[in-house]
Amino acid sequence: MLQGGAKFVSNWETVESVPESYVYPPEKRPGNIVVPMAKAIPVIDLSIRDRTLLVRKILDASKEFGFFQIINHGVSKKVSEETMRIFKEFHAMSGPEKAKECSKDPNRSCRVYTSSENYTKEQVHCWRDALIFNCHPLEKYVHFWPQKPPKYREVVGAYCMAMRKLVLEILELMSEGLGLGKGYFGGEMSENPLLLVNHYPPCPNPSLTLGLSQHCDPSLITILFQDVNGLQVLKDGQWIGVQPIDNAFVVNIGFVLQIITNGKLQAAEHRAVTNSKTSRQSLTYLVYPKDEAMMEPAKCMINEANPPRYRSLNFKDFQRNYLPRAVDTKAVMQYIETNQS
Ligand SMILES: O=C(O)CCC(=O)C(=O)O
Numbered sequence: 001m002l003q004g005g006a007k008f009v010s011n012w013e014t015v016e017s018v019p020e021s022y023v024y025p026p027e028k029r030p031g032n033i034v035v036p037m038a039k040a041i042p043v044i045d046l047s048i049r050d051r052t053l054l055v056r057k058i059l060d061a062s063k064e065f066g067f068f069q070i071i072n073h074g075v076s077k078k079v080s081e082e083t084m085r086i087f088k089e090f091h092a093m094s095g096p097e098k099a100k101e102c103s104k105d106p107n108r109s110c111r112v113y114t115s116s117e118n119y120t121k122e123q124v125h126c127w128r129d130a131l132i133f134n135c136h137p138l139e140k141y142v143h144f145w146p147q148k149p150p151k152y153r154e155v156v157g158a159y160c161m162a163m164r165k166l167v168l169e170i171l172e173l174m175s176e177g178l179g180l181g182k183g184y185f186g187g188e189m190s191e192n193p194l195l196l197v198n199h200y201p202p203c204p205n206p207s208l209t210l211g212l213s214q215h216c217d218p219s220l221i222t223i224l225f226q227d228v229n230g231l232q233v234l235k236d237g238q239w240i241g242v243q244p245i246d247n248a249f250v251v252n253i254g255f256v257l258q259i260i261t262n263g264k265l266q267a268a269e270h271r272a273v274t275n276s277k278t279s280r281q282s283l284t285y286l287v288y289p290k291d292e293a294m295m296e297p298a299k300c301m302i303n304e305a306n307p308p309r310y311r312s313l314n315f316k317d318f319q320r321n322y323l324p325r326a327v328d329t330k331a332v333m334q335y336i337e338t339n340q341s
């Protein structure tokens with residue numbers, strides 16, 4: 001049963017206009033903002049041999065945008081596309097069927113909802129349905145996953161394995177670039193990833209609403225796969241579109257990495273807009289630490305000139321406090337900064 005009598009947007013029968021509860025206040029709407037589709041977000045070829053150059057490109061993009069895209073990453077196109085297709089089929093199922101397929105774990109490691117997990121409390125709803133589940137280690141969670149559509153576990157399992165491998169590779173390049181040493185992020189800092197599938201059905205008036213509100217991710221990093229335009233990043237007060245590139249992944253910095261680097265890398269705000277012609281889907285692999293992992297600025301990131309900007313806290317506490325503040329980045333910052341109690 002969904003919160004507050006909500007119904008999945010994907011299962012609405014007729015959608016002729018945007019209901020009042022989905023209409024964002026004017027200053028938050030996509031409106032007529034001109035979104036430069038210039039390839040402003042760097043595209044990095046992960047297969048380049050010169051490792052020093054590769055590390056530098058990743059660090060530069062992370063510092064400047066908090067976002068980059070990667071190509072030639074070694075994940076087979078077939079695996080990503082099949083996964084995209086399975087999730088489209090999943091979201092096309094009836095509401096009760098989706099809910100039933102996600103109710104196998106009493107600890108709720110797999111959940112399906114509409115708008116956000118805070119539906120009854122949020123001021124305005126987002127135009128999306130979401131499916132989120134734990135995915136590592138696979139053998140711990142796979143038997144709680146949906147079994148419909150057919151081959152769900154096989155296809156999604158292959159995708160999650162590929163993501164895990166890719167994530168460790170990217171984290172290794174990052175820790176090298178940051179001078180944190182080998183394997184810094186390989187342990188508890190990346191042990192608890194989740195896959196979040198955002199499904200945005202076509203919307204009759206995309207200028208009034210959003211698929212996902214402006215936010216920064218509460219992750220170490222996030223790896224996203226998208227099929228159509230819709231992701232936008234806030235850079236110097238302007239929204240930049242992140243153009244889908246065939247077989248590319250989008251990587252972004254989350255709050256956890258911002259804390260560990262003492263702000264040397266910063267999480268960038270982003271959002272998703274809808275469109276009236278087609279549905280859109282994004283697969284968001286959120287790299288989360290273990291609940292009990294302590295998040296704090298790394299020793300080598302602080303010195304007399306750079307005192308710790310963020311306090312130490314464990315990931316579980318951080319997440320619990322992040323959730324009610326998720327759409328208010330300033331409030332999240334106030335919570336994690338050292339000068340607040
Ligand atoms: O759908 C998108 O492109 C954005 C998804 C996102 O930001 C998220 O899942 O955190």
Ligand SMILES: [Fe+2]
Nearest residue numbers: 215216217270
């Ligand atoms: Fe996000």
